[in-house]
Amino acid sequence: MYKLRQQFLAGPYLIWIVGFILLPLLMIVYYAFTGSDGSFTLEYIAAAFTSETNRRSIALSLELGLICTLICLVLAYPVAMILNGMHLKNQGFVVFLFMLPMWMNFMLRILAWKLLLSKNGVINSVLASLGLGRVSIINTPAAVVLGMVYDFLPFMLLPIYNAMTRIRTDWIEAAKDLGAGSVTIFFRIIVPLTASGIISGIVMVFVPSLTSFAISQVLGGGHVLLIGNVIEQNFMQGAQWNAGSGLSFVLMIFVIASMAVFGMIDRDGEGTAIW
Amino acid sequence: MSKHLIEFTDISKSYDGSLVLDELNLYIRENEFLTLLGPSGCGKTTTLRLLGGFETPDKGRIHFDGADITDLPANERKLNTVFQKYSLFPHMSIAENIAFGLKIRKKSKSYIEDKIKYALKLVNLDGFERRSVDSLSGGQQQRIAIARAIVKEPKVLLLDEPLGALDLKLRQNMQYELMRLKEELGITFVYVTHDQEEALMMSDTIVVMNQGYIQQIGTPEMIYNEPENAFVADFIGHSNILDGTMLEDRLVEILGVRLPCVDEGFGQNRPVDVVIRPEDVELVSPAEGCMEGTVTSLIFKGVHYELDVMANGYEWLVHTTKHIPEGTKVGILVTPFNIQIMRKPESSDEKAVEVDV
Numbered sequence: 001m002y003k004l005r006q007q008f009l010a011g012p013y014l015i016w017i018v019g020f021i022l023l024p025l026l027m028i029v030y031y032a033f034t035g036s037d038g039s040f041t042l043e044y045i046a047a048a049f050t051s052e053t054n055r056r057s058i059a060l061s062l063e064l065g066l067i068c069t070l071i072c073l074v075l076a077y078p079v080a081m082i083l084n085g086m087h088l089k090n091q092g093f094v095v096f097l098f099m100l101p102m103w104m105n106f107m108l109r110i111l112a113w114k115l116l117l118s119k120n121g122v123i124n125s126v127l128a129s130l131g132l133g134r135v136s137i138i139n140t141p142a143a144v145v146l147g148m149v150y151d152f153l154p155f156m157l158l159p160i161y162n163a164m165t166r167i168r169t170d171w172i173e174a175a176k177d178l179g180a181g182s183v184t185i186f187f188r189i190i191v192p193l194t195a196s197g198i199i200s201g202i203v204m205v206f207v208p209s210l211t212s213f214a215i216s217q218v219l220g221g222g223h224v225l226l227i228g229n230v231i232e233q234n235f236m237q238g239a240q241w242n243a244g245s246g247l248s249f250v251l252m253i254f255v256i257a258s259m260a261v262f263g264m265i266d267r268d269g270e271g272t273a274i275w
Numbered sequence: 276m277s278k279h280l281i282e283f284t285d286i287s288k289s290y291d292g293s294l295v296l297d298e299l300n301l302y303i304r305e306n307e308f309l310t311l312l313g314p315s316g317c318g319k320t321t322t323l324r325l326l327g328g329f330e331t332p333d334k335g336r337i338h339f340d341g342a343d344i345t346d347l348p349a350n351e352r353k354l355n356t357v358f359q360k361y362s363l364f365p366h367m368s369i370a371e372n373i374a375f376g377l378k379i380r381k382k383s384k385s386y387i388e389d390k391i392k393y394a395l396k397l398v399n400l401d402g403f404e405r406r407s408v409d410s411l412s413g414g415q416q417q418r419i420a421i422a423r424a425i426v427k428e429p430k431v432l433l434l435d436e437p438l439g440a441l442d443l444k445l446r447q448n449m450q451y452e453l454m455r456l457k458e459e460l461g462i463t464f465v466y467v468t469h470d471q472e473e474a475l476m477m478s479d480t481i482v483v484m485n486q487g488y489i490q491q492i493g494t495p496e497m498i499y500n501e502p503e504n505a506f507v508a509d510f511i512g513h514s515n516i517l518d519g520t521m522l523e524d525r526l527v528e529i530l531g532v533r534l535p536c537v538d539e540g541f542g543q544n545r546p547v548d549v550v551i552r553p554e555d556v557e558l559v560s561p562a563e564g565c566m567e568g569t570v571t572s573l574i575f576k577g578v579h580y581e582l583d584v585m586a587n588g589y590e591w592l593v594h595t596t597k598h599i600p601e602g603t604k605v606g607i608l609v610t611p612f613n614i615q616i617m618r619k620p621e622s623s624d625e626k627a628v629e630v631d632v
Contacts, residue, residue: 173329174362176349178376178427188375192366 028252031245044246054230054247061227062254064141065210068148072156072205073198075149080161080197081190094161098154110147110218117143117219139221147215152208156201163197164190199262207255227251280305280431280463281326286335288321295321296487299335303431303465308457310466310474313484314510319467320435322484326465327356327433340430354431355424359439361416363408369395369419370404376427394422397456414445421456431463438473450477471511475499483507504617508550515556515591519549519616527616530587532566534609538616548617553594555613558584564606570599 035041048054083094101109116122117138124134137143167190175185191198213228220226227247234244281303288296296318303309311319324330325337328349336345344352355376363372370391377387395401398418403411411419417437424432434453438446454477457464468474474481475495483490483498483506491503502508505516519529521541527534529549541547561567568586582593586607599605 168360168362170358170360170362171364173327173349174356174358174364174423175375176329177327177356178423179350179379180375181350184379189364195366 028245028248031242032249033246034242036242044242045250047243048247048250053225054227057225057227057230058250058254060141060225061210064145064148064216064224064226065206068145068152068209069156069202069206071145071149072153073201076153076156076160076201077198080157080164080194083161084164084167091165098158101154106151107214107218109151110215113143113147113150114138114218117146138219139223141220141224143219144216144224144226147219148209148212151215152205155204155208159200159204160194160197163194167193195265199265203259203262206258210255210258211251278305279303280340281465282338283322283325284336284338286322286325286332286337288318288325288330288332294487296325296332299487299489301482301489301492303463304480306461306463307479308454308464308466308477309480309482310468310478311482311484312468312471312474312510313490314469316486317484318487319469319482319484323356323433323435323465323467326431327354328352353429354433355427355429356433356435357417357420357424357437359436361413361420363416363419363423365408367408368404369400369406369408369411372408372419373423373426375423380427390426394426397425397459398422398452414441414449417441417449418452421453425456425460429462431465432460434464434466436467436469438470439468446473453477475511483510485510500615502550502615502617504620505548505550508548508615508617513553513592515551515553515589517549517551517589519547521545521547521616525611527614530566530589532587534565534614535611536614536616537611538614541616541618546619548619550615550617551609551613552615553581553592554579555609556584556591556593556595557608557610558582558593558595558597558599559606559608561604561606564608566607568605568607570601570603570605573599573601 032044033040033042035043048058114121118124119134119136119138121138127134137146171189171193172185175189180188211228213226213232216224216226216229217232220229228251231244231247231251234240234247279302283299283301286296286299287294295316299318299322301322311322313319321330325332328344328347328351332345336343338344339352339354363369364375367375373391373394374387377390382390391404392401395403398421400415400418400422403415403419408416408419417440421432421437437453438449441449450473453464453466457477466474466477475498478495480492481495481498482492485506491498491507493501498507499511502511502514508514509516517529519527521527521538521544522533523543524539524541525536527536527538527547527549558564566586568584568591570582571585571590572583574581576594579594579596580598582595582599584591584593584605584607591607
């Protein structure tokens with residue numbers, strides 16, 4: 001009886017999930033596999049690979065996603081090591097550092113980058129006044145990657161930092177005692193013991209960067225067409241719901257497949273909970 | 276047994292301004308089982324960590340086998356440590372843990388396999404190669420930690436309270452195991468513990484420490500039977516420690532009673548500390564004793580009863596096999612041989628002995 005009442009408390013959330021997540025998902029699947037007349041067709045799924053635009057945007061999304069993930073990993077790992085090495089008494093401070101950027105709306109922050117990077121923006125004004133010429137990275141893939149890294153870096157940093165705090169100093173000392181130098185300790189002890197954090201970080205950065213469309217829209221200025229932008233155009237501009245759903249479905253498969261791959265590597269199962 | 280393998284010379288170390296070791300001098304002979312014994316914060320673990328290379332002294336030098344190793348990093352020292360918390364690598368199997376040090380030395384595969392087999396046999400855990408660290412009990416993990424430390428054939432094995440986390444029965448078994456290992460390996464053991472029984476049972480030499488100072492160095496028998504000061508006497512087993520006055524050679528006064536003893540050379544009318552072990556206090560009828568007292572508490576301890584006896588304003592701790600109920604009037608008798616006289620501390624570094632444990 002008590003158990004039943006507890007389950008009842010989960011009701012509102014259940015309704016939320018079914019109404020706003022499960023049903024829309026099913027609708028996407030339905031539209032993905034039907035034509036405009038409502039009959040079954042694989043045309044829109046196949047379009048993801050046959051259409052030149054779609055192929056290119058998928059390839060570009062994967063490429064930028066991977067580059068962004070790699071940059072985040074390379075940037076976050078040393079930072080996590082340094083933060084961990086500081087042995088801060090107040091771990092809340094570290095969490096505060098991670099949360100700080102999230103206090104400001106992410107669209108605002110991306111728009112700020114647009115202003116900074118634009119042809120007559122702050123960066124170029126400063127460079128010009130120093131007589132160093134101008135850089136024009138706005139509306140290029142590089143600007144999009146910059147925006148992504150800027151936005152997703154905390155998602156890489158936090159899980160790696162977490163994994164690192166769980167490494168006991170006596171493991172490091174034991175390794176030293178057994179003759180290991182710093183390089184051996186890094187590759188044989190620290191990296192394997194933070195593997196679950198690295199994998200979580202990769203998933204948490206790669207998936208949103210793969211599916212993002214707002215950053216590429218603002219910083220790419222319509223020149224960088226990611227898969228997310230193509231989907232957005234299908235829905236918002238052309239009202240081609242079937243084509244948009246088809247692409248969304250393919251993207252979803254990509255996301256699930258990548259999480260499954262990482263889930264298999266991550267033996268502890270801490271990183272990707274869904275698998 | 277005679278060669279000095281390790282020498283500490285004038286070693287000082289402080290953390291955050293508080294002095295942990297002050298001008299420590301100590302040598303460790305080849306093939307001896309030396310125990311650093313003392314309460315927490317006495318500097319024993321710091322001494323071991325200095326030797327292991329995990330700390331550097333503020334002052335002084337450490338020599339190992341004739342060479343100065345003070346600035347040598349831990350991974351280049353020819354000694355290995357067994358840590359208190361076992362410290363096995365959780366992401367490696369038992370075999371990988373044991374092989375870790377050997378792989379760094381780039382030993383051949385067959386050599387490593389033989390060594391793993393040999394080490395596991397030595398710690399009585401044959402066939403545990405493929406097991407994961409998590410599946411082992413605390414005692415087993417500690418054996419693996421020992422196996423991992425000895426496969427590199429160190430000249431010295433450092434053990435930092437290795438049995439601290441084990442339960443009593445297991446700890447006793449492991450004490451015998453360690454003594455057997457020491458015999459089989461024929462190497463030097465430097466052992467850190469706060470457990471005086473453990474130290475007395477296993478060691479060739481005991482170094483009693485308190486507040487960063489060495490209080491006494493000696494064989495277990497010397498430490499137990501002839502403590503040099505009140506701290507050692509108090510730390511090694513429970514004792515009656517009384518303020519007394521050495522009236523002349525072979526005569527001491529405690530609690531207003533003059534007692535004959537066997538010590539000489541303290542001078543006349545000198546204040547001293549007097550130690551009498553609880554098992555050395557004889558309880559006789561009130562008329563026969565040198566002072567009269569009343570039993571105030573009686574606790575059964577298994578092999579003996581532990582009694583508190585109030586006599587001349589001092590609560591005596593007495594171990595006896597006789598059952599003497601509370602409230603009984605008794606006489607206290609101590610044979611001269613069992614009265615241990617110690618000098619009162621005078622200089623500042625000797626003051627460390629006065630700290631209560």
